[in-house]
Amino acid sequence: MFILEEVEYNITDNNFHAGDVMPIKLEDIRTRLHAKDYKLTPQRQLIVKVFSENPNEHLSAEDVYGLVKEEHPEIGLATVYRTLDLLAQLDILRVMNFGDGRSRYELTDIDDHHHHHLICLQCGNVAEFNDDLLESLEAVVQKRNGFRVHNHQLKMYGICKECQSKDNEK
Amino acid sequence: MFILEEVEYNITDNNFHAGDVMPIKLEDIRTRLHAKDYKLTPQRQLIVKVFSENPNEHLSAEDVYGLVKEEHPEIGLATVYRTLDLLAQLDILRVMNFGDGRSRYELTDIDDHHHHHLICLQCGNVAEFNDDLLESLEAVVQKRNGFRVHNHQLKMYGICKECQSKDNEK
DNA sequence: AGATCATATGAGAGTAATCATCATTGGTGC
DNA sequence: GCACCAATGATGATTACTCTCATATGATCT
Numbered sequence: 001m002f003i004l005e006e007v008e009y010n011i012t013d014n015n016f017h018a019g020d021v022m023p024i025k026l027e028d029i030r031t032r033l034h035a036k037d038y039k040l041t042p043q044r045q046l047i048v049k050v051f052s053e054n055p056n057e058h059l060s061a062e063d064v065y066g067l068v069k070e071e072h073p074e075i076g077l078a079t080v081y082r083t084l085d086l087l088a089q090l091d092i093l094r095v096m097n098f099g100d101g102r103s104r105y106e107l108t109d110i111d112d113h114h115h116h117h118l119i120c121l122q123c124g125n126v127a128e129f130n131d132d133l134l135e136s137l138e139a140v141v142q143k144r145n146g147f148r149v150h151n152h153q154l155k156m157y158g159i160c161k162e163c164q165s166k167d168n169e170k
Numbered sequence: 171m172f173i174l175e176e177v178e179y180n181i182t183d184n185n186f187h188a189g190d191v192m193p194i195k196l197e198d199i200r201t202r203l204h205a206k207d208y209k210l211t212p213q214r215q216l217i218v219k220v221f222s223e224n225p226n227e228h229l230s231a232e233d234v235y236g237l238v239k240e241e242h243p244e245i246g247l248a249t250v251y252r253t254l255d256l257l258a259q260l261d262i263l264r265v266m267n268f269g270d271g272r273s274r275y276e277l278t279d280i281d282d283h284h285h286h287h288l289i290c291l292q293c294g295n296v297a298e299f300n301d302d303l304l305e306s307l308e309a310v311v312q313k314r315n316g317f318r319v320h321n322h323q324l325k326m327y328g329i330c331k332e333c334q335s336k337d338n339e340k
Numbered sequence: 341a342g343a344t345c346a347t348a349t350g351a352g353a354g355t356a357a358t359c360a361t362c363a364t365t366g367g368t369g370c
Numbered sequence: 371g372c373a374c375c376a377a378t379g380a381t382g383a384t385t386a387c388t389c390t391c392a393t394a395t396g397a398t399c400t
Contacts, residue, residue: 037346037347038347038348039347039348039395039396039397041347041348041349041395041396043348043349044348060386061386061387062386074349074350075349075350076349076350076351076352077350077351077387078349078350078351078352078387078388078389079348079349079350081386081387081388082348082349082388095269097267097269099265099267099273101357101358101385101386102385102386102387103269103386103387118311118315118317118319120317121320127315127317129311129314129315131307131310133303133306133307134303134324136303137301137303138326140301141288141299141326144299145288145297145299145331146330146331146334147288147290147297147326147328147329147330147331148328148329148334149288149326149327149328150291150327150328150329151326151327151328152324152325152326152327153324153325153327154304154322154323154324154325155322155323155324156308156311156317156319156321156322157319157320157321157322157323158317158318158319158320158321159317159318159320160316160317161315161316161317164316164318207376208376208377209367209376209377211366211367211376211377211378213377213378214377230357231357231358232357244378244379245378245379246378246379246380247358247379247380248358248359248360248378248379248380248381249377249378249379251357251358251359252359252377252378271356271357271386271387272356272357272358273357273358
């Protein structure tokens, strides 16, 4: 019923090193699942595929459901939610919250630690930018607050280039 | 029915300049409301009071509802939601999302721009820290991405001091 | 390949946060 | 006091998400 060839999906890098490619190996994911006695089912493969085919997007559960359904209408919404949870637990996906009342997900890649978001207060668009300035800040927090930092998320709210020029036209 | 004296609430600063006090003047808030043709109703006063009496907390709508009800059980939940929205629009409150499925609010104070959160992945506790390292980063983003930054939010996820020592005891 | 068995799935009901609606209230200017 | 309009409280509606349970599937052992 679910037929899915075992390909190596590729997503293009979304940071400033243009041309880089970051391979998502299904075998890696299978291994990480098996390490905790989970299976790489066809449904889970499909969901990973959707993410690798939609880089730079911040997909909600409903988005993923819609995209997977195009190919396999028999998938259930509950499976999508369960899979997103699972993949987030395994750090294959990262969960985000942009204040629109739903969780959004993206593939965790190597550079994620330096990967942040610019959220336009006018059009709601979410862009990305990279920076490793925060590394040093982590060390400070570690020392000053005794807090062992695993990860960080930075959001900047403001007005994007496009909305600025639209505003100027008026 | 709603009787509330016009006091000047004070909240103690939550950053590293111990002893500082940051006054929240009701009159300021009244002015900001009136500027947009909103009224400072007793309910709205009460909600502001709850925030000023609970500094360093990250109150959800339900939290606020419970606290306000102690004094005035006749308040409606919808009013709480509406007021939180309004105060957030006017930048008197700031909305946050720590991934527990509900929005949380805190008073916006002068130092908010340097005020960030440490979220423990184990016990879920949210602590705060201040730093102005990000000012320079804003300038970089402004130049590099043409994005006009109004505000930013930084969250660091990790393990807090307390959970670290608990883990070591085992 | 077939039997076994724990895991995963799909369908649909259930839950909880938030929002919308609407009749009523209350303060302000006349 | 009265008219007007924003604000309120009660409640129903919406929506993202979770739970339950019967069935299906995949890995393992023979």
